[in-house]
Amino acid sequence: MQISGSKKLQNSESTGWLMAFPATAIIGLFIIVPFLLGFYFAFTNQRFISPNPTEYVGTSNFHQLLDLGVLTLEPERDAATQEIKKDASGAAAYPTVRSLTRNNSEMPYYDGMREWFSWHSGDNIKVVVARDVVFMKAIVNTFLFVLITAPLQGGLALLLAMMINQKLPGINIFRTIYFMPVVVSIVVVSLLWRFIYSGDNGLLNAILGFFTFGTFKPVDWLGNSATALPSIIAMSIWQAVGFHMVIWLSGLQTIPVSLYEAADIEGATGWQKFRFVTWPGLRNTAILVLVVITMQAFTLFSQIAVMTQGGPVDATQTIVFQAVQHGYAKQDIATGSAISVILFIIVITISLIQRYLTREKLT
Amino acid sequence: MANVQLRDVHKSFGATHIIKGIDLEIAHGEFVVFVGPSGCGKSTLLRMIAGLEDITSGEISIKDRVVNDLPPKDRGIAMVFQSYALFPHMTVRQNVGFGLKINNTPPAELESRVNEAARILKMENLLDRKPSQLSGGQRQRVAIGRAIVRNPEVFLFDEPLSNLDAALRVNTRAEIAKLHNDLGATMIYVTHDQVEAMTLADKIVVLEAGKIRQVGSPLELYHKPNNLFVAGFIGSPKMNFMEVEAVSSSASGVIIKSADFTEQRIPVAKGNVKAGDKLTLGIRPENMRADTKGDLKISGKMELVEHLGHETFVEAKTKSGVSFTGLIDGETLVKLGQDMALSFKANDCHLFDAAGEAVHRLKVPEIVHA
Numbered sequence: 079m080q081i082s083g084s085k086k087l088q089n090s091e092s093t094g095w096l097m098a099f100p101a102t103a104i105i106g107l108f109i110i111v112p113f114l115l116g117f118y119f120a121f122t123n124q125r126f127i128s129p130n131p132t133e134y135v136g137t138s139n140f141h142q143l144l145d146l147g148v149l150t151l152e153p154e155r156d157a158a159t160q161e162i163k164k165d166a167s168g169a170a171a172y173p174t175v176r177s178l179t180r181n182n183s184e185m186p187y188y189d190g191m192r193e194w195f196s197w198h199s200g201d202n203i204k205v206v207v208a209r210d211v212v213f214m215k216a217i218v219n220t221f222l223f224v225l226i227t228a229p230l231q232g233g234l235a236l237l238l239a240m241m242i243n244q245k246l247p248g249i250n251i252f253r254t255i256y257f258m259p260v261v262v263s264i265v266v267v268s269l270l271w272r273f274i275y276s277g278d279n280g281l282l283n284a285i286l287g288f289f290t291f292g293t294f295k296p297v298d299w300l301g302n303s304a305t306a307l308p309s310i311i312a313m314s315i316w317q318a319v320g321f322h323m324v325i326w327l328s329g330l331q332t333i334p335v336s337l338y339e340a341a342d343i344e345g346a347t348g349w350q351k352f353r354f355v356t357w358p359g360l361r362n363t364a365i366l367v368l369v370v371i372t373m374q375a376f377t378l379f380s381q382i383a384v385m386t387q388g389g390p391v392d393a394t395q396t397i398v399f400q401a402v403q404h405g406y407a408k409q410d411i412a413t414g415s416a417i418s419v420i421l422f423i424i425v426i427t428i429s430l431i432q433r434y435l436t437r438e439k440l441t
Numbered sequence: 442m443a444n445v446q447l448r449d450v451h452k453s454f455g456a457t458h459i460i461k462g463i464d465l466e467i468a469h470g471e472f473v474v475f476v477g478p479s480g481c482g483k484s485t486l487l488r489m490i491a492g493l494e495d496i497t498s499g500e501i502s503i504k505d506r507v508v509n510d511l512p513p514k515d516r517g518i519a520m521v522f523q524s525y526a527l528f529p530h531m532t533v534r535q536n537v538g539f540g541l542k543i544n545n546t547p548p549a550e551l552e553s554r555v556n557e558a559a560r561i562l563k564m565e566n567l568l569d570r571k572p573s574q575l576s577g578g579q580r581q582r583v584a585i586g587r588a589i590v591r592n593p594e595v596f597l598f599d600e601p602l603s604n605l606d607a608a609l610r611v612n613t614r615a616e617i618a619k620l621h622n623d624l625g626a627t628m629i630y631v632t633h634d635q636v637e638a639m640t641l642a643d644k645i646v647v648l649e650a651g652k653i654r655q656v657g658s659p660l661e662l663y664h665k666p667n668n669l670f671v672a673g674f675i676g677s678p679k680m681n682f683m684e685v686e687a688v689s690s691s692a693s694g695v696i697i698k699s700a701d702f703t704e705q706r707i708p709v710a711k712g713n714v715k716a717g718d719k720l721t722l723g724i725r726p727e728n729m730r731a732d733t734k735g736d737l738k739i740s741g742k743m744e745l746v747e748h749l750g751h752e753t754f755v756e757a758k759t760k761s762g763v764s765f766t767g768l769i770d771g772e773t774l775v776k777l778g779q780d781m782a783l784s785f786k787a788n789d790c791h792l793f794d795a796a797g798e799a800v801h802r803l804k805v806p807e808i809v810h811a
């Protein structure tokens with residue numbers, strides 16, 4: 079009886095669907111539907127709460143975020159001689175950017191853009207203008223964060239993994255210590271590090287002061303636009319390095335000891351053993367670590383939200399922070415969605431490039 | 442002269458004493474096989490010679506030079522691992538040439554030495570493949586190639602054949618023997634398989650629990666085992682052991698009896714065997730015959746009969762409950778459950794005292810000393 083009963087359950091299609099329903103529903107509701115809605119909202123003027131009906135607005139959200147232009151500012155010249163007019167201190171006078179981007183009917187595309195950065199080119203000044211300068215800074219900061227974090231965090235994690243992968247007494251204590259920050263919420267970690275980085279009586283300043291016998295001038299690490307992003311990078315590397323260390327460690331342990339012994343017999347040095355045994359044996363692990371770090375780094379948000387709110391002077395703006403700012407703080411769901419779509423395209427492009435570059439080369 | 446000497450060599454892992462005092466002389470060009478049951482310390486001993494494990498106490502010298510503190514690469518050895526230990530991402534050519542490359546051998550010389558090794562091992566056609574594209578036997582060949590190319594004075598093999606199938610094992614065994622012949626190098630070979638030991642060795646070292654039980658040529662070990670352990674380990678199928686009692690002893694032998702035998706004189710040296718001593722009689726299954734023409738007869742009920750064609754393996758139990766085996770003529774009619782008498786010659790018997798030490802045999806085939 080029992081056997082036939084369980085047979086029946088196994089063969090019953092509806093039971094199967096019923097059992098899969100809770101998980102499917104949750105994944106659908108919280109991942110698939112928002113993902114698709116994000117694409118949809120990105121092309122509308124959807125707001126969080128609005129009396130007006132949602133309208134299709136084409137790609138205007140993307141233009142609003144991504145439009146860039148280059149203006150050439152020519153110095154003012156004497157009408158007759160074409161000489162450049164100099165003021166008393168010998169500096170040339172240039173028209174303002176604003177005069178070109180405000181109600182300038184000759185260049186409607188530039189209307190409303192603001193200066194992002196500029197440089198001198200001969201007598202002229204080239205000005206790169208963007209419609210959303212803050213978002214441009216967010217993109218640059220995010221890429222900076224990824225480009226610095228990925229190799230440093232990956233490399234440091236590998237170094238730790240190799241040190242930990244030795245049979246020494248008490249080595250497990252170090253594994254635990256390095257892994258501990260991983261299990262602590264990043265929000266908590268960020269809060270704690272705010273104290274470490276604090277300008278007046280932060281731990282970091284105290285330590286630096288101690289080791290330099292008081293000659294070190296305290297720095298407001300998070301309040302200074304030159305040190306804010308590097309500070310967040312350093313903390314982020316520290317926080318997740320243990321996680322990647324464990325991944326490397328599992329990769330290291332798949333390399334047979336006999337390969338190292340064979341290399342020893344051939345007289346390989348430590349570096350040669352790394353170069354010819356360890357590193358080739360870690361190929362697949364390296365791809366995994368690289369992809370995971372890259373993806374995590376692109377979604378940098380919590381540290382910013384807790385520690386700097388994008389400041390000072392937009393020095394720590396990031397793509398996801400901007401998405402949240404637009405979507406919730408400014409209640410502009412449409413722009414928030416458009417930013418998410420842009421991030422999605424960036425991340426998927428980079429993953430595909432990484433997959434291509436690290437593909438198995440057949441001989 | 443690449444001789445190898447071990448003097449009172451000990452090894453402990455932490456508090457566990459694994460190698461318990463090994464003294465051994467290996468002459469130049471000798472093929473020595475370490476054999477013993479799994480876990481007896483064969484690999485550990487070999488790895489100590491290689492320099493992969495350090496030596497807890499004692500002294501190992503190669504070419505009359507103490508190597509205790511030399512790294513593996515300076516010992517003039519090459520090692521072939523059971524798992525082959527080929528570098529998976531390198532081609533065969535790169536694997537074989539690895540040691541030469543990292544020691545900055547000029548490319549032209551590297552090329553010619555790799556090709557020479559490939560020629561010796563007949564694997565020229567495999568040089569551009571990766572290990573994953575090779576069969577087990579081919580990988581083993583590459584591993585041997587990597588050893589040859591270093592021109593070592595001593596080759597070390599750790600169970601090189603145990604990952605191969607039976608047919609390939611026989612082939613590769615023959616090739617290793619030929620290689621030893623051609624290169625004339627000293628070879629030390631570890632195996633748990635006594636057949637490999639018998640077929641390859643000039644000298645077999647039988648190990649048990651970190652100690653040498655006997656050193657000798659294959660035929661010496663077969664015909665003159667020093668103790669029960671060696672007697673049981675060397676030879677396949679295993680030697681039969683039966684409890685017997687000494688009736689009397691004299692210069693011409695020891696007279697024994699048991700529940701299954703009538704009194705019989707076994708030609709062994711008298712030693713210190715006295716009447717009434719409990720002894721163990723050893724007789725190899727292949728010395729059993731399916732008639733009653735031998736000096737000693739034993740009969741029992743057939744419990745296992747395996748017809749192999751040219752011979753038949755039988756296992757039987759006597760009325761007193763003693764099991765014995767025999768390898769008898771393949772044309773003898775034997776049936777399971779049948780009562781049957783086997784017999785054997787007194788000259789073929791071995792006797793062991795209560796401590797398991799052999800009583801010296803007086804009649805040993807000429808071939809042992811040839």
Ligand SMILES: Nc1ncnc2c1ncn2[C@@H]1O[C@H](COP(=O)(O)OP(=O)(O)O)[C@@H](O)[C@H]1O
Nearest residue numbers: 454457459477478479480481482483484485486
């Ligand atoms: N690195 C090690 N640490 C601790 N014990 C070891 C180590 N290597 C080997 N042993 C022990 O030493 C004994 C002999 O091992 P081994 O030489 O590999 O035996 P064999 O090769 O004869 O099968 C085994 O009991 C094994 O558990």
Ligand SMILES: [Mg+2]
Nearest residue numbers: 483484485600
């Ligand atoms: Mg072993």
